[in-house]
Amino acid sequence: MPNIREIRSRVRSIKSTEQITKAMEMVAAAKVRRAQERVLAVRPYAEKLQGIFRELVGNLPPDYESPLLVERPVRKVGLVVMSSDKGLAGSYHVNIVRLALARAAEWERRGVEVGFFAVGSKGIQLLKRSGPSLFAAYQGFGAIPSAAEARGLAADLVDKFEKGEVDRIEILYTRFHSLVRYQPTVADFLPASIIEEGEARKEESGQHLFEPSAGFVFDRLVPKQLETEIYRSLLESAASEQAARMTAMGSASKNAKEMIRTLSILYNKARQASITREILEVVGGAEALKG
Amino acid sequence: MSFKLEIVTPDRTVISEEVDFLRVRGTEGELGILPGHAPLFAVLEIDILQFRRDAKEEVVALMGGFMEVGPDQVSIVSDGAERAVEIDVLRARAAKERAEAQLAKVKDVGAEVALQRALIRLQAAQGSRAI
Numbered sequence: 001m002p003n004i005r006e007i008r009s010r011v012r013s014i015k016s017t018e019q020i021t022k023a024m025e026m027v028a029a030a031k032v033r034r035a036q037e038r039v040l041a042v043r044p045y046a047e048k049l050q051g052i053f054r055e056l057v058g059n060l061p062p063d064y065e066s067p068l069l070v071e072r073p074v075r076k077v078g079l080v081v082m083s084s085d086k087g088l089a090g091s092y093h094v095n096i097v098r099l100a101l102a103r104a105a106e107w108e109r110r111g112v113e114v115g116f117f118a119v120g121s122k123g124i125q126l127l128k129r130s131g132p133s134l135f136a137a138y139q140g141f142g143a144i145p146s147a148a149e150a151r152g153l154a155a156d157l158v159d160k161f162e163k164g165e166v167d168r169i170e171i172l173y174t175r176f177h178s179l180v181r182y183q184p185t186v187a188d189f190l191p192a193s194i195i196e197e198g199e200a201r202k203e204e205s206g207q208h209l210f211e212p213s214a215g216f217v218f219d220r221l222v223p224k225q226l227e228t229e230i231y232r233s234l235l236e237s238a239a240s241e242q243a244a245r246m247t248a249m250g251s252a253s254k255n256a257k258e259m260i261r262t263l264s265i266l267y268n269k270a271r272q273a274s275i276t277r278e279i280l281e282v283v284g285g286a287e288a289l290k291g
Numbered sequence: 292m293s294f295k296l297e298i299v300t301p302d303r304t305v306i307s308e309e310v311d312f313l314r315v316r317g318t319e320g321e322l323g324i325l326p327g328h329a330p331l332f333a334v335l336e337i338d339i340l341q342f343r344r345d346a347k348e349e350v351v352a353l354m355g356g357f358m359e360v361g362p363d364q365v366s367i368v369s370d371g372a373e374r375a376v377e378i379d380v381l382r383a384r385a386a387k388e389r390a391e392a393q394l395a396k397v398k399d400v401g402a403e404v405a406l407q408r409a410l411i412r413l414q415a416a417q418g419s420r421a422i
Contacts, residue, residue: 041303045299051366052357052366052368208329208331210331212319217333221357
């Protein structure tokens with residue numbers, strides 16, 4: 001029979017863990033709500049911007065060239081992997097890293113060199129131990145990333161692409177569907193031309209007017225479009241992360257409750273046993289005195 | 292005859308309604324859009340935007356952006372946009388003073404943009420009262 005005091009101290013420790021997981025669950029629930037609002041707000045904007053971008057790419061004058069549109073032969077691919085700095089979010093980080101490794105393996109099979117742009121210290125830790133190299137690491141983003149953080153990251157990625165350090169960039173983020181459904185997803189990023197997937201309406205070419213000129217509009221729109229894609233992906237990932245944390249902490253709290261229940265039964269049994277033993281001893285002692 | 296005007300920002304869809312006439316400021320000057328306008332892409336400045344529906348005019352403070360004029364729809368994506376009635380005049384005035392104080396010390400692009408935004412907000416808020 002286990003020691004009563006031991007059981008008591010275990011129950012106490014599980015109870016304090018439960019308090020923490022419960023608090024974390026509540027915090028995550030509040031944060032997921034805010035993150036979800038941001039995601040839902042930014043989606044129409046991102047979609048509209050992308051719509052204009054596609055339309056614009058399809059209507060560019062034939063002589064217009066932009067370094068961001070050029071499809072170079074792919075020798076080096078950069079994968080932007082969006083995780084975060086905080087753990088205790090169930091399998092959230094592991095899932096996105098697993099997708100990143102699968103994607104990297106796919107490129108490597110085609111003889112292309114792959115490297116990661118890892119966002120978030122959890123992802124950085126996991127990716128460091130893997131085969132492909134780490135091109136860059138970003139951390140310290142807020143629980144709900146800001147537009148400014150997205151702008152910085154996008155500018156850095158564009159710079160690396162323009163310098164020819166990578167020939168192609170893909171974003172791996174966790175798309176947020178609902179509190180219980182979020183999915184690691186791959187999206188094309190650069191060159192920008194692959195975003196449109198041949199949907200541009202070439203037949204309208206030349207009909208559009210540009211104010212002041214195609215180049216001017218394009219040069220301003222593209223950074224905005226890229227930055228917004230990063231921003232949206234970061235927000236989607238953040239919402240998914242909080243949802244994952246909420247679920248993980250919810251089941252941790254549930255498990256803690258279950259353990260406390262089993263342990264208190266055990267505790268009661270042990271206590272009962274010790275009382276019975278004492279009674280027997282007393283009775284036994286009295287019998288002996290009589291004899 | 293009317294067309295659909297949509298103004299979207301990262302925070303929300305500010306306007307999505309049928310209008311008869313739209314006036315914005317592009318980098319080259321003012322643009323007036325009537326139904327049936329030729330397809331157009333434009334870069335917009337930080338300025339007030341006006342639109343009209345059934346002889347009722349409304350003013351929006353627009354923080355720059357892009358405009359696409361399509362066959363029966365005009366889409367504007369912008370960093371920010373506020374209807375005149377939504378503008379917090381006190382806040383805008385405070386922002387203006389802050390930006391001016393900053394500019395008095397050093398020439399700073401950020402402060403200049405902030406000042407411009409505040410001025411446009413105030414102008415839009417006033418415009419709505421005049422009408």
